[in-house]
Amino acid sequence: MADLSTNFVGIKSPNPFWLASAPPTDKEYNVRRAFEAGWGGVVWKTLGEEGPPIVNVNGPRYGVIHGADRRVLGINNIELITDRPLQTNLDEMARVKRDFPDRALIASIMVPCEEHAWKAILPRVEDTGCDGIELNFGCPHGMSERGMGSAVGQVPEYIQMVAEWCKAYTYLPVIVKLTPNITDIRYPARAAKRGGADAVSLINTISSITSVNLDTMSPEPSIDGKGSHGGYCGPAVKPIALNMVAEIARDDETRGLPISGIGGVTTWRDAAEFLSLGAGSVQVCTAAMVYGFGIIKEMTAGLSDWMDEKGYTSVSKVTGRAVPNVTDWQYLNLNFVTKARIDQDLCIKCGRCYAACEDTSHQAIAINPGRVFEVKDDECVACNLCIDVCPVEDCITMERLAPGTVDPRTGRRVEANYANWTTHPNNPMSKAAE
Ligand SMILES: Cc1cc2nc3c(=O)[nH]c(=O)nc-3n(C[C@H](O)[C@H](O)[C@H](O)COP(=O)(O)O)c2cc1C
Ligand code: SF4
Numbered sequence: 001m002a003d004l005s006t007n008f009v010g011i012k013s014p015n016p017f018w019l020a021s022a023p024p025t026d027k028e029y030n031v032r033r034a035f036e037a038g039w040g041g042v043v044w045k046t047l048g049e050e051g052p053p054i055v056n057v058n059g060p061r062y063g064v065i066h067g068a069d070r071r072v073l074g075i076n077n078i079e080l081i082t083d084r085p086l087q088t089n090l091d092e093m094a095r096v097k098r099d100f101p102d103r104a105l106i107a108s109i110m111v112p113c114e115e116h117a118w119k120a121i122l123p124r125v126e127d128t129g130c131d132g133i134e135l136n137f138g139c140p141h142g143m144s145e146r147g148m149g150s151a152v153g154q155v156p157e158y159i160q161m162v163a164e165w166c167k168a169y170t171y172l173p174v175i176v177k178l179t180p181n182i183t184d185i186r187y188p189a190r191a192a193k194r195g196g197a198d199a200v201s202l203i204n205t206i207s208s209i210t211s212v213n214l215d216t217m218s219p220e221p222s223i224d225g226k227g228s229h230g231g232y233c234g235p236a237v238k239p240i241a242l243n244m245v246a247e248i249a250r251d252d253e254t255r256g257l258p259i260s261g262i263g264g265v266t267t268w269r270d271a272a273e274f275l276s277l278g279a280g281s282v283q284v285c286t287a288a289m290v291y292g293f294g295i296i297k298e299m300t301a302g303l304s305d306w307m308d309e310k311g312y313t314s315v316s317k318v319t320g321r322a323v324p325n326v327t328d329w330q331y332l333n334l335n336f337v338t339k340a341r342i343d344q345d346l347c348i349k350c351g352r353c354y355a356a357c358e359d360t361s362h363q364a365i366a367i368n369p370g371r372v373f374e375v376k377d378d379e380c381v382a383c384n385l386c387i388d389v390c391p392v393e394d395c396i397t398m399e400r401l402a403p404g405t406v407d408p409r410t411g412r413r414v415e416a417n418y419a420n421w422t423t424h425p426n427n428p429m430s431k432a433a434e
């Protein structure tokens, strides 16, 4: 059976699934129950500096985007870091770590961007016996207006500086949690590495307004008629997170830097995708908030079954497997020619493929008598929109034209060799690229 245990920058965990720093990890009661359910680790809800506790709003703190079946696709929140006293959290963390020594316990920290603030909190965090620290440079609301969270994560120089302080003042592994509210994720990741961080984790939430109440004209969640932007997460953000993880995994400067993947992980498959793009562990928040801690059982069983089926004996064998296949557009094979094929036995004659292709694609689907839908090879550019809109899985598939055959759309023979834009005759730069 596949070995799900992980050793992420020296932090050992029985499986790669950690709960992300958020309400599920806000207190001892939650974390104990999460560990009993089987979670491999937790990143404790972000700790702030000593002093009067943080104050949260007393009205709704979530805005939600539902799918047609009312499944939660994305959550936006305006919650701040922990609003419980620092010492209460530290005492609870120490008790939990004592009782669950085999689980990963990471302290998430957000204090002002001043050396003394980090120097003061780190020894107290170490005393809990936790396994590592995560620097929260990500929250895009509330704390960022006070010069913390994403206000730090958006400035690579600050990231490097704080990472250096933490490396100087603690022996614990340092994970820098990155904000996605930035144009190019490679810059903050490089800064974290330059600062000596052991790893990065991403993504934190995306700045967002989920909806506007058109009766009150207030953004949701609405607090007494007013709303502010919040942080978006859940399945809707997974594509953004996967891309950012892959960018860091394949960047010349950060390749090999351990990554904890976060953003929309809901099933074992999501986790496997993050691992394949370079993550060594994954973190989960929204899925636990929507479905409860019990989902860990399906996540671990599913990942383990899939790894057995594919012959991956350990999680580290999956990490980064897909990275060599992430490339830039200019290197995609332009001699790879496909055409859509409709399986008439599966087709329910709904006509959605026709509407999509006729109105917005390449007028490549004909309606024959008896509502028989057929692809016109001389028009089909293989965009695959018809597959995306067809309600029947596998009813439409793409078929590759064999090398040597003529593409009826272009009238050109399909070449067998790989050739990309850098060498294409239409590319004015092609000579330089050769
Ligand atoms: C209500 C809520 C509160 C959160 N609080 C924190 C926090 O205190 N510290 C932190 O680093 N991230 C916080 N996050 C972000 C999550 O840790 C995670 O990065 C994000 O939700 C993406 O993961 P997901 O798609 O699995 O939810 C919070 C998220 C939510 C929904
Ligand atoms: S692949 Fe694109 S162009 Fe071809 S039939 Fe489908 S929608 Fe039309």
Ligand code: SF4
Pocket (backbone or CB within 6 Å): 342, 346, 347, 348, 349, 350, 351, 352, 353, 354, 373, 389, 390, 391, 392, 395, 396
């Ligand atoms: S969308 Fe799919 S099921 Fe509907 S007509 Fe086209 S091929 Fe048939």
